[in-house]
Amino acid sequence: MIENYFENGITFFIISSVVTIILACIADKVIKTLNDRFNKKYEDRITANQYLYLTVRLIVWVVAFTIILKQVKPLSSLGNTILGATSIIAIAVGIAAQTTFGNYIAGFFLAIHQPFKVGDIIFIKERGLSGIVKEINFRHTILLTQEQTEIIIPNTIMNTAVVEDMSSGKYSEIIELNLKGNTDLFKAQEIISSIAQSEPMIDNTRETKLVIKAITKEGYKACFPIYTRSLWDYGDARNSILPKLYKALEDNGIELF
Numbered sequence: 001m002i003e004n005y006f007e008n009g010i011t012f013f014i015i016s017s018v019v020t021i022i023l024a025c026i027a028d029k030v031i032k033t034l035n036d037r038f039n040k041k042y043e044d045r046i047t048a049n050q051y052l053y054l055t056v057r058l059i060v061w062v063v064a065f066t067i068i069l070k071q072v073k074p075l076s077s078l079g080n081t082i083l084g085a086t087s088i089i090a091i092a093v094g095i096a097a098q099t100t101f102g103n104y105i106a107g108f109f110l111a112i113h114q115p116f117k118v119g120d121i122i123f124i125k126e127r128g129l130s131g132i133v134k135e136i137n138f139r140h141t142i143l144l145t146q147e148q149t150e151i152i153i154p155n156t157i158m159n160t161a162v163v164e165d166m167s168s169g170k171y172s173e174i175i176e177l178n179l180k181g182n183t184d185l186f187k188a189q190e191i192i193s194s195i196a197q198s199e200p201m202i203d204n205t206r207e208t209k210l211v212i213k214a215i216t217k218e219g220y221k222a223c224f225p226i227y228t229r230s231l232w233d234y235g236d237a238r239n240s241i242l243p244k245l246y247k248a249l250e251d252n253g254i255e256l257f
Contacts, residue, residue, distance in 0.1 A: 106155035
């Protein structure tokens with residue numbers, strides 16, 4: 001009979017299962033409420049809080065369904081095995097031992113140590129990838145590129161990659177100019193400084209100074225730096241100032257070669 005498949009009868013199984021699921025739902029709601037409060041109070045720890053929240057939720061539901069499984073005689077041994085592995089140490093060892101779940105452990109350390117966080121602009125040098133960190137979940141880190149596409153990267157890669165956090169400092173690049181030999185260098189410097197100061201994405205706390213790299217028979221091989229908050233800002237700033245710079249140089253009789 002079907003009653004023989006349950007430890008305490010089918011009626012008790014149904015009632016206890018419903019109660020277990022209700023309690024799990026209540027615990028889930030409490031955990032979410034606490035997570036929302038922590039996120040408001042500690043905005044700089046949102047990534048870690050979110051990761052911890054998802055982990056605790058997973059444990060709650062694993063325990064709930066394991067308790068239900070234990071009441072079904074054919075599945076009782078499976079339930080005991082799962083429950084026996086629910087301690088933090090056993091879970092960590094079990095997860096770390098499996099390649100499939102290695103991303104979880106890597107993501108856990110990313111969330112706790114936060115070498116970067118959701119909203120940061122990062123650049124993974126050896127892979128030539130850049131984007132805004134959109135999400136760090138159990139398995140992947142998701143980057144949103146400038147083209148509004150998503151790059152999904154396993155956490156094990158993110159945990160070992162050389163990552164430049166371009167939201168934490170300044171980004172600089174050199175723009176090169178080849179000026180004819182009759183160029184008034186003081187006038188060229190004045191034009192460059194004026195145009196750089198008019199560009200809102202350029203950090204003008206540092207001087208945009210024209211530097212002569214070499215003198216050739218054609219003229220001067222020169223360059224000047226621009227400083228921006230990120231690689232993306234640099235691209236936009238460069239595209240904005242170059243047409244203005246070339247026109248201003250031409251208007252002032254300064255030729256390029």
